[in-house]
Amino acid sequence: MAIPDIEPARVMTFRLQELLERSKHIKKATTVDPALPVSELVGEDELLLSDAVGDKETHKSIVDRAARNIFYDILASTPIDHPAFVQIWNLLDILQYCGDRDQCYPGLVLLLVEELLDSQSIDGCRIVFDFLESRREVLIATNSKNKDLVILRSCNELLRRLSRAEDAVFCGRVYIFLFQSFPLGDKSSVNLRGEFHVENVTNFEPSPQTSEKDEDRMDVDAGRDAEVVKAPDVKEEEGAAKFAAPDQIAKENSQTLDTETLYPIFWSLQHAFSNPVRLFSEENFNDFKKGLEATLAKFKEVPKVIQAPSPEGKRGVKRKFEDGYDEFASTFNPKYLTSRDLFRLELSDLAFQRHILVQALILIDFILSLTEKSKKKPYQVNAQKALQYSFTLSDQDAEWASGIKNSIANYLQEGPDGKFYYRMVDTVLSRDKNWVRWKMENCQPIIRDRVSTTDFLEAKSGAQKAYASKKVRSTLAGLDLRFLSDSESASGLERLKDPDRYVVPSAESFAEAVAGIELDMEMAMAEEEKENLGEAKTSKTWRALRIASKDKLSLFDRIEDGKSLERLFQPDTVDEAAGEESAATAPESRDSIPQEQQRAEGDRRADQGSQVTAAAAVE
Structure with a gap:
């Protein structure tokens, strides 16, 4: 919109410059945080900006022109890491305060942030994003509908500039900011048509082709290697394997593949991960099953290499803004290298193994949702056509998928923090199933309207009446107390003195x-x-x-x-006590006596019997 007179814009520019000068005395820090307390810039009776010139739209255009003049002057003369650049943050805070009070365009501050991101390098964008993260709640508190498009455009443009391999943590910050800025049920980030990321192509080296000369040379080299292996001082792993028994070698080869054979099979799995629809072909599905089984067997066989923990030594430490340290940046890489020379080392990396197996779990959950039983669920029957597939997983393949899923789950729980890692993965996949169902149901609204004040007060009053405590009447005026002095029944106070009323019964x-x-x-x-x-x-x-x-x-x-x-x-009688005592000691009369003592007792009794017999014979 054209500004009819340039003088009001000049006056507004002077006003903003005056506010920025006052901000130097209020905010002493030269960093992004803390935010400028804009309400302290002016007194109670003073307006933050001058009165509106003409209609409200013209006044907003004047503020926009004045703010951009100051913004471009500071941006052209001051680098982002200079202490004087704090004037930009103060200006943005002032514009945010004015936008919430309808004194300027609500999205003006985000439009300037978008231009600021375009003018900075990646390191400068990190500082700008620190401002966005620290002011996120204030930015989306009011007039969020007028700011959603600018936020989405700015973040998507920033993601295009970032490298997912080198700036993986920064990309995560941008995605988290988007998720926190938009409502939970917003459709802006929902893949309604169920499209897969087929552009994510993984290129790997083809199998080497051997010529006749190479084959002859390989035979000669093999003979030389055989001569070297016969030497008694060979200690290498490959040489030790050649001394193994033939039956053992055949057994090992039947379980796992060697690295060279596994290389093309392993990286071919990425084709299925990026485009699961390929598995609807029986040939591709069989190749996928063999490749995943061989990969899991190789992971179990190779020795594990665990990368060093973070310097803090704790999980989930908050990111430090001062030194620019990005936690987990050294252990996470979304795009791995596919060189043959590095393949053996990658197979031993525990982080690499977990990354591949999590991809497999995601794909297995997708194909298990295509069984005949799963497709009969109401939310799949009524799903939109783009998410309904004609392919149905057979019972045999479903059984294999469930078995390999359990094997992967058991393997992920091994190693350091294996239980914690698998619990985290399982939680994320379980919640993702709920999002898939919500998407199949055409993203029904999940936000309920607020309860009106009248309905809330009525419900509160009804609950208080229903659960109100029944209070005993504090007065005895309505009670008949003549029975206390009734002489005919001889009750009265004497009945209250009856011992049965207060003596504890037996x-x-x-x-x-x-x-x-x-x-x-x-x-x-x-x-x-x-x-x-x-x-x-x-x-x-x-x-x-x-x-x-x-x-x-x-x-x-x-x-x-x-x-x-x-x-x-x-009552306890003496006979009962004696009987109990005899019963208690009876079992140990014979069992508790040693065998030698029992033999001696038997010999003594035998001697006594012989003496009695002899005496009887003499008589």
Whole structure:
């Protein structure tokens, strides 16, 4: 929109410059944080910006022109790492404050940030993004619909400039900022048509072609190697393998492939990972099964190389803005090198193995969703046509997919932090299934409208009435108290003095009551009566045990589950004690005596018997 007069724009420029001068005394720091307290720039009776010139749209255009003049002057003369560049951050804070109060365009601050990102290098963009992350909640608090397009355009343009291999952590920051800036149910980042990233092509070296001369040379080299292997001082791994028995070598070859043979099979899996629709062909699916099985077997066989942990030695340490350290940057790389010379080293890298196996889990979950049983689920039946596939996974292939998925899950749980790593992966994949279902249902709204104030107050009042405590009346004026002085019934106060009202009953009385209830339960016919008697029995049994626990706790082993309470009150006789003592010592009369002592006792008794026999014979 054209500005009719340049003088108002000049006046507004002076006003903004005056505010920036005041900001130097309020915000002493020269960094992005903390944010400028804009409300402290002016007094209570002073306006932040001058009154509107003409209509409101003209006034907003004047503020836009003045802000851009100051913005371009500072940007052209001051590098982003200079302390004086704090004026840019202060200007953006002022414009954000004015935009929320409809004194300028709400998206003006984001438009200037977009131009700032375009003018900086990658290192400068990191600093600009620090500003966006620290002001994110304020930026999207009001008028978010007018800012969504600018945020999406700025972040996508920044992602195109970043290298996913070298700036993987920065890319993650941008994606997180997008996810936090847009509502949860927004369709801007949803792949509604179910398109796969087929542009992500993995190129690898073809198999070397050997000529006749190469074959002759290889035969000669093989003969030379055989001569070297016969030497007794060979200690290399390959030489040791040649000394193994033929049966052992055949067994190993049947389980795992060598590195050269596995190389093209392994990297061919990436074709299926980037375009799962290829597996709808039976030939491709069979190749995928063989390749994944060979890969998993090779991972289990090779020795593991674990990269050094982060300098902090802790998981999930917050990123440091001061030194620019990016955690996990050395252990994560979304695009691995496919050189044959590096393949052996990559196979031993635990981080590399986990990256490949997680890709396999994602693909296996996709093909398991195409079984006949899964496709009968309501949300798949009613899904949009772009997400409905004519291919159906057979029962045999589904069984293989479930088995290989369990094998991968068990292998991922091995190694350092294996349990934690697999739990994290499993949680992410489980939540992703919910997002897939939501997308198949054509992204139904997941945000409910706010409850109106009237409905909330009515519900609150009803809940208070329903669960209000029943208070006892504080006055006794309405009660008839003549019974206290009634002389005919001889009750009155004397009845209140009855000892039965305040003396704790004995446990024997409750035991007798329980026995009476048991007899009544045998005679009861109705189920309701039996239930009432059962509750009364339970109550009196609990009371009896509670009272008896004071002086008869040692006798509780006589009863079981509150049964036969009368055993607690039976007297202990001497005969019973003697019988218990004899029963306790009887088992050890013979078993506890050593065998030698038993033999000696038997010989003594035999001698006594012979003496008696001899005496009888003499008589």
